Amino acid sequence: xxxxxxxxxxxxxxxxxxxxxxxxxxxxxxxxxxxxxxxxxxxxxxxxxxxxxxxxxxxxxxxxxxxxxxxxxxxxxxxxxxxxxxxxxxxxxxxxxxxxxxxxxxxxxxxxxxxxxxxxxxxxxxxxxxxxxxxxxxxxxxxxxxxxxxxxxxxxxxxxxxxxxxxxxxxxxxxxxxxxxxxxxxxxxxxxxxxxxxxxxxxxxxxxxxxxxxxxxxxxxxxxxxxxxxxxxxxxxxxxxxxxxxxxxxxxxxxxxxxxxxxxxxxxxxxxxxxxxxxxxxxxxxxxxxxxxxxxxxxxxxxxxxxxxxxxxxxxxxxxxxxxxxxxxxxxxxxxxxxxxxx
Amino acid sequence: xxxxxxxxxxxxxxxxxxxxxxxxxxxxxxxxxxxxxxxxxxxxxxxxxxxxxxxxxxxxxxxxxxxxxxxxxxxxxxxxxxxxxxxxxxxxxxxxxxxxxxxxxxxxxxxxxxxxxxxxxxxxxxxxxxxxxxxxxxxxxxxxxxxxxxxxxxxxxxxxxxxxxxxxxxxxxxxxxxxxxxxxxxxxxxxxxxxxxxxxxxxxxxxxxxxxxxxxxxxxxxxxxxxxxxxxxxxxxxxxxxxxxxxxxxxxxxxxxxxxxxxxxxxxxxxxxxxxxxxxxxxxxxxxxxxxxxxxxxxxxxxxxxxxxxxxxxxxxxxxxxxxxxxxxxxxxxxxxxxxxxx
Numbered sequence: 001x002x003x004x005x006x007x008x009x010x011x012x013x014x015x016x017x018x019x020x021x022x023x024x025x026x027x028x029x030x031x032x033x034x035x036x037x038x039x040x041x042x043x044x045x046x047x048x049x050x051x052x053x054x055x056x057x058x059x060x061x062x063x064x065x066x067x068x069x070x071x072x073x074x075x076x077x078x079x080x081x082x083x084x085x086x087x088x089x090x091x092x093x094x095x096x097x098x099x100x101x102x103x104x105x106x107x108x109x110x111x112x113x114x115x116x117x118x119x120x121x122x123x124x125x126x127x128x129x130x131x132x133x134x135x136x137x138x139x140x141x142x143x144x145x146x147x148x149x150x151x152x153x154x155x156x157x158x159x160x161x162x163x164x165x166x167x168x169x170x171x172x173x174x175x176x177x178x179x180x181x182x183x184x185x186x187x188x189x190x191x192x193x194x195x196x197x198x199x200x201x202x203x204x205x206x207x208x209x210x211x212x213x214x215x216x217x218x219x220x221x222x223x224x225x226x227x228x229x230x231x232x233x234x235x236x237x238x239x240x241x242x243x244x245x246x247x248x249x250x251x252x253x254x255x256x257x258x259x260x261x262x263x264x265x266x267x268x269x270x271x272x273x274x275x276x277x278x279x280x281x282x283x284x285x286x287x288x289x290x291x292x293x294x295x296x297x298x299x300x301x302x303x304x305x306x307x308x309x310x311x312x313x314x315x316x317x318x319x320x321x322x323x324x325x326x327x328x329x330x331x332x333x334x335x336x337x338x339x340x341x342x343x
Numbered sequence: 344x345x346x347x348x349x350x351x352x353x354x355x356x357x358x359x360x361x362x363x364x365x366x367x368x369x370x371x372x373x374x375x376x377x378x379x380x381x382x383x384x385x386x387x388x389x390x391x392x393x394x395x396x397x398x399x400x401x402x403x404x405x406x407x408x409x410x411x412x413x414x415x416x417x418x419x420x421x422x423x424x425x426x427x428x429x430x431x432x433x434x435x436x437x438x439x440x441x442x443x444x445x446x447x448x449x450x451x452x453x454x455x456x457x458x459x460x461x462x463x464x465x466x467x468x469x470x471x472x473x474x475x476x477x478x479x480x481x482x483x484x485x486x487x488x489x490x491x492x493x494x495x496x497x498x499x500x501x502x503x504x505x506x507x508x509x510x511x512x513x514x515x516x517x518x519x520x521x522x523x524x525x526x527x528x529x530x531x532x533x534x535x536x537x538x539x540x541x542x543x544x545x546x547x548x549x550x551x552x553x554x555x556x557x558x559x560x561x562x563x564x565x566x567x568x569x570x571x572x573x574x575x576x577x578x579x580x581x582x583x584x585x586x587x588x589x590x591x592x593x594x595x596x597x598x599x600x601x602x603x604x605x606x607x608x609x610x611x612x613x614x615x616x617x618x619x620x621x622x623x624x625x626x627x628x629x630x631x632x633x634x635x636x637x638x639x640x641x642x643x644x645x646x647x648x649x650x651x652x653x654x655x656x657x658x659x660x661x662x663x664x665x666x667x668x669x670x671x672x673x674x675x676x677x678x679x680x681x682x683x684x685x686x
Contacts, residue, residue: 077450078421079621107420109614111452113621136587138579152645156636164579174582176575208644226569232519232648235640236481236507239517243632244479244618246625251639271452271614275587278422278456282589289586293499296594297578301551302495305575 004328005320012037014331015052021338022056025067031090035121040321043312046186047122049327052334055088055120056342058263064088064118070095078103078110084117089268092117093126101133104272112270113245119143120263123163124177124306130272131165131173139163139177141268142242144254147181148221150231153208155221158250158264159184160237167275169287174294176305180234181222185260188214188222241269347671348663355380357674361395364681365402368410374433378464383664386655389529390465392670395677398431398463399685401606407431407461413438421446421453427460432611435460436469439613444476447615455613456588462486463606466506467520467649473615474508474516482506482520484611485585487597490524491564493574496551498564501593501607502527503580510618512630517637519648523577524565528603531560584612 006014012033019029032055039047058064068087072080072095080100084092096112103110123139130137143158163177182202191198192214203217204210211217224230242249247267248256257264279286294304323331334341349357355376362372375398382390401407411430415423415438423443427435439455446453466482473480486501506520525545534541535557546560547553554560567573585592590610591599600607622629637647666674677684 077620078453079451107450108422109452109454110421111616111621115625136583148643149640149645152640152643154639154643156639156643164575166579166582174578176572176579178572178575180572225572228648229519229521229523229568229573231645232507232521235517235636236509236519238636239509239633240479240616243629243636244616244621246622246627246629249632249636251636273454273583273587277420278454278587279589282458284589286586286589289592290582293578293581293586293592293594296497296499297492297495300491300495300497300499302492302574305571 003322003324005322007320008037008041008316011040011321011323014335015049018052018331018334019055021335022059023066023339024059024064028066028068028087028091031094032088035090035125037321038125039122040323041313041316042309043316044122044309046184049323049331051120053342054261054263056334056339057261058118060339060342061262063257063262063265072096072099075103078107079113080110081113081115083115086116086265087118089114089117089119089121093129093268093270097126097129100270100272101130101135104135104274105133105277108277109271109273112272114268114270115245115247116265117267118263118265119268122177123161124165124175124309126270127163127165127175127177128173130270131167131175133272134167134274134276136167136273136275137165137270138273139268139270140237140241142238142248142250142253142264142266144257144260144264145250146185146222146260147224147234148204148208149235150224150228153204153206153221156251157224157231157234157238158253159222160234160250162233162237166290167287168290168294172306172310174290174304174306178225180224180230180237182225183222185222188217192218241267245269346665346667348665350663351380351384351659354383354664354666357678358392358395361674361677362398364678365399366409366682367402367407371409371411371430371434374437375431378433378468380664381468382465383666384656384659385652386659387465387652389527392666392674394463396685397604397606399677399682400604401461403682403685404605406600406605406608415439415442418446421450422456423453424456424458426458429459429608430461432457432460432462432464436472436611436613440469440472443613443615444473444478447478447617448476448620451620452614452616455615457611457613458588458590459608460610461606461608462611465520466504467508467518467652469613470506470508470518470520471516473613474510474518476615477510477617477619479510479616479618480508480613481616482611482613483580483584485581485591485593485596485607485609487600487603487607488593489528489565489603490567490577491547491551492578493567493571496547496549496564499594500567500574500577500581501596502565503577503593505576505580509633510630511633511637515649515653517633517647517649521568523567523573523580525568525573526565528565531557531565535561585609588612
């Protein structure tokens with residue numbers, strides 16, 4: 001059994017075919033496939049083809065509107081709103097992003113609200129779509145309840161990702177994208193399977209006591225990163241990207257799903273800022289000043305985030321994306337059997 | 344020697360007189376005094392009268408424009424810009440806040456940029472000024488270099504505070520405000536004086552090695568909260584609230600000052616969001632849904648941030664603010680001797 005090398009385009013087309021075979025419209029399938037192929041391209045396996053099964057399970061459970069056509073609401077101040085109408089977030093973001101960029105340039109800043117979507121995507125592809133327009137961007141969304149607030153013992157918040165990007169000239173943007181939990185649920189699951197204890201500070205058991213037992217953690221709750229500060233940020237995300245945009249928060253998303261094996265439905269909030277507009281009339285060039293800051297970070301041996309992803313991307317675009325024989329066999333099975341391939 | 348109890352108004356007037364005695368205009372003095380009195384009122388001693396000496400030292404060093412009159416720039420999309428013209432941030436914020444609120448309600452969201460100010464204030468008074476307008480708000484600013492990026496060994500970022508608020512009906516708002524460093528520089532200084540070791544993870548020495556020695560930490564750098572995630576947020580604040588708004592970042596602010604005993608000059612970025620506008624047309628009432636979230640936090644024994652401040656405020660407004668005889672004597676000395684009272 002040998003590895004297979006696919007081009008980025010071929011992988012995208014292949015993943016889209018799998019979703020179309022499962023009944024998802026070409027519009028939805030293509031957008032989902034672009035995101036998944038971007039994950040593989042960037043060696044971000046946790047958001048690559050690994051995600052296909054969860055998407056298909058969620059489709060099979062009837063939680064996704066297969067032919068949803070996202071819809072842009074009429075202009076409303078600095079708020080650009082896209083109704084995903086029960087489809088995946090990906091197509092909704094693709095529809096809203098150019099309008100968000102346009103409004104952010106008109107007003108200096110604008111917000112994209114996506115409502116009623118099924119969500120599995122990393123936020124960095126969206127951040128990068130906006131830095132490509134020379135905008136800074138911030139994105140956040142709830143997930144489903146799996147994280148207890150600091151001092152508590154019950155899962156309430158989700159792993160609530162928070163992402164940010166800053167555009168750079170002639171090089172990859174500055175981008176970070178992280179869960180506001182210490183770890184991802186999948187990482188705890190990996191420890192359970194491997195029979196290894198969890199690092200300190202990852203989780204509490206059902207009584208709210210710190211635990212290193214993966215089983216107890218899965219029955220208890222994960223913890224936010226950074227103690228009460230991370231807990232506060234996760235709460236802010238529930239408020240801004242759940243309650244404020246009139247969409248499900250993490251507890252409501254879990255209640256709707258009933259379990260952790262499907263993808264949550266909720267909304268998303270993306271803010272875009274035009275540095276040229278904000279810095280207009282002030283001393284110094286914002287792009288050049290940011291480079292001085294980045295140089296001061298890398299010059300002392302610290303790393304900028306996302307560099308591993310960008311290096312992997314460069315390799316993938318030059319030499320293709322390598323999938324194992326097992327991964328290819330899995331894609332074959334998904335393409336042949338469609339929804340019958342998943343439980 | 345007994346304690347003295349002052350009303351909130353009397354303390355505000357008293358602090359303002361000290362600043363006017365030091366040559367600061369009534370406009371500037373009153374705004375600074377309101378912030379400092381709010382700190383004492385809320386038993387937030389680190390932002391109370393303790394701050395007066397630093398403000399006076401900075402005035403004495405000629406770093407503050409004593410009669411600066413903040414100026415609101417002409418309307419510019421979603422950006423409300425106030426030039427502090429070398430005065431303190433406080434008067435500039437007071438000028439800009441009503442305009443920020445107006446624009447946020449017109450557009451759904453807006454940003455207040457304060458430029459060229461001397462800054463010592465906690466961010467929560469500003470956040471609360473906006474939640475009082477039924478707005479959600481996010482505020483951030485650089486400081487001066489004292490925090491190394493994760494993986495580095497040189498102070499680059501400041502303690503860069505990040506604050507957020509959500510309006511609540513008939514009760515105090517949800518508000519958090521924290522440094523993005525693990526600890527404040529002052530806390531390390533307290534350990535040095537007490538001869539106690541620093542907790543793990545607070546700081547690195549000049550070679551970038553973890554240290555529990557306060558002296559080595561003061562010669563090295565503090566660390567961001569939450570590892571690489573907090574480091575990323577601190578970097579985001581340098582970019583958005585320093586570079587993007589065309590104002591000094593933490594390294595530039597320290598370069599300008601030359602030392603840590605004066606207050607830094609830089610800018611500030613405050614975002615305001617109108618939940619009523621964002622949630623319009625969506626199911627459920629945003630204010631009520633937020634309460635359900637807060638109940639789920641407190642119902643499991645976790646705390647909402649700022650509750651100790653609000654309890655102290657209630658006591659202070661009912662019974663006055665208690666200052667020790669030593670504190671009163673210090674205020675007397677500052678009022679009598681003006682700038683001669685500080686080094």
